[in-house]
Amino acid sequence: MTYVVTVETCIPEGTPEMDPLQRAGAVALIEDGFDSVRAVEGPDGLEVDILDTIVAVHPGGALLKVVVDAPALEFAEDSVRVLVDELLERTELLADWEIERCEVELHQDLALASLEAADGPDAPPDDPVARKARHAEAPTDHATGTGPDAARRSATVRNRMLELADELRSLPPARFGVLDDEEGLAVPPESARLAAGALVHATDVLVDELFEDVQVLTQEDATVAECEGPLWHLERLPDRYALQYDAPFARRFLVTVIALTTRFTDGSFQRLGCVAEELALRLLLSQTTMILELHDLLDEDVSAALDVLTDHLYEDMDHEYLYDDGQDEHDEHGEHGEHDEHGERVAADAPLGVAPVPFDAWFTPFNRGRYIHPSAADEPDTAAR
Known part of the structure; x- marks a missing residue:
């Protein structure tokens, strides 16, 4: 299944915004990093293929679009986050950049396809909207399973x-x-x-x-x-x-x-x-x-x-x-x-x-x-x- 993963990255807080020359350099570094990778190992050892990338750098960071072939939405998001994190870490000039967001913005058709690709006792809800909400808002403390309620989110x-x-x-x-x-x-x-x-x-x-x-x-x-x-x-x-x-x-x-x-x-x-x-x-x-x-x-x-x-x-x-x-x-x-x-x-x-x-x-x-x-x-x- 093909997914387009959106990744928002930002420069360190307190750092001056990038000028045009710095932005051009950032584009080259990020694109070179993506060009060196054809696939990434996702959860459970499954391979996720990198099909295409789009890099748009702005004064405060970069917006990345990574097109991947993955068995399900969660695999796509997790694999791309790992990939971008490693790419930034091993690039000295970008090592301090942070990932603000990494997610697939679901289209209804893609959501249904993702549902069909997932099964097992821990399969997410059948409703695509509920599935996306559950994944995006998953609590960091998996032991307790607690998270913010709807009123707080609103x-x-x-x-x-x-x-x-x-x-x-x-x-x-x-x-x-x-x-x-x-x-x-x-x-x-x-x-x-x-x-x-x-x-x-x-x-x-x-x-x-x-x-x-x-x-x-x-x-x-x-x-x-x-x-x-x-x-x-x-x-x-x-x-x-x-x-x-x-x-x-x-x-x-x-x-x-x-x-x-x-x-x-x-x-x-x-x-x-x-x-x-x-x-x-x-x-x-x-x-x-x-x-x-x-x-x-x-x-x-x-x-x-x-x-x-x-x-x-x-x-x-x-x-x-x-x-x-x-x-x-x-x-x-x-x-x-x-x-x-x-x-x-x-x-x-x-x-x-x-x-x-x-x-x-x-x-x-x-x-x-x-x-x-x-x-x-x-x-x-x-x-x-």
């Missing part, structure tokens, strides 16, 4: 999300419905912070899972419509274009998500730049809601905060018509809809005046003032057309 997650809210520099509390005065319907400040922190947390999850989607499409050399492997998010894009969602598209979409969410956190965000960003935001908001629901943190106030944010970020909801297979791609306003005298897009007042933006214009900026990451932007000849 409180821990809540506190963590409240801390993460400060990272959303482009979207202050007012964007979530917090008012400076007492007039009107205001969202409680703590609910707004919880929604903001959940958005930051959902960003990490979305980016990780899109990396895996890119990996699956690349390995199969297929489009989303043809892909046999499990996908996290790309199959949730408009169905009508599923035959065009190939690996190059997936990489452009991933870059778009990273660029958009980076602008959210570095304070530079102004407006959505293109249709691809509108669709990326749709996935991000959906992921945020799902995470809050998972931890029983989505109450009416938090939901209201996300609704206010959605209304603020979207200038219109024309991209929703991409999901309507009955709509034609062309209307009386041309391929890209109406624009005013300044080149700004004008939202239609009714569905009859709206046509989905053509697929080849998804990464085209709405106007010259919008930001598109260079790695996702159209080629010059496409932009000219």
Whole structure:
């Protein structure tokens, strides 16, 4: 069974962040370490094959994706943790780095396959979600079998999300419905912070899972419509274009998500730049809601905060018509809809005046003032057309 194990590593606490040259060196050291290994011995002497690796180094550490062939999920996680730990230990310049997380982020199909691969008296629960929770939250004291209860875990997650809210520099509390005065319907400040922190947390999850989607499409050399492997998010894009969602598209979409969410956190965000960003935001908001629901943190106030944010970020909801297979791609306003005298897009007042933006214009900026990451932007000849 093939698993994608996500490993988060960090530099020692108190160490200055790495500059570009140091990050390039770290990438080389980690990749060289992986290249020297073809397989690793897992629990009970079973061999776990290393199929592929992805290394992404940032100023504070590295995000690793390790694709392995293992008999079950637990074998994959344990073997990769041992491998990365030894790799760091034997590399002098990385010896002080620490592993913060090492786990398989389960897709439903992979979870079911993992269940079928495990048996015996100690087999985990049949439900994939319960199985993942049991493995991820296994107590360190196996003799007592004790661990944190659900209320404590929920409180821990809540506190963590409240801390993460400060990272959303482009979207202050007012964007979530917090008012400076007492007039009107205001969202409680703590609910707004919880929604903001959940958005930051959902960003990490979305980016990780899109990396895996890119990996699956690349390995199969297929489009989303043809892909046999499990996908996290790309199959949730408009169905009508599923035959065009190939690996190059997936990489452009991933870059778009990273660029958009980076602008959210570095304070530079102004407006959505293109249709691809509108669709990326749709996935991000959906992921945020799902995470809050998972931890029983989505109450009416938090939901209201996300609704206010959605209304603020979207200038219109024309991209929703991409999901309507009955709509034609062309209307009386041309391929890209109406624009005013300044080149700004004008939202239609009714569905009859709206046509989905053509697929080849998804990464085209709405106007010259919008930001598109260079790695996702159209080629010059496409932009000219």
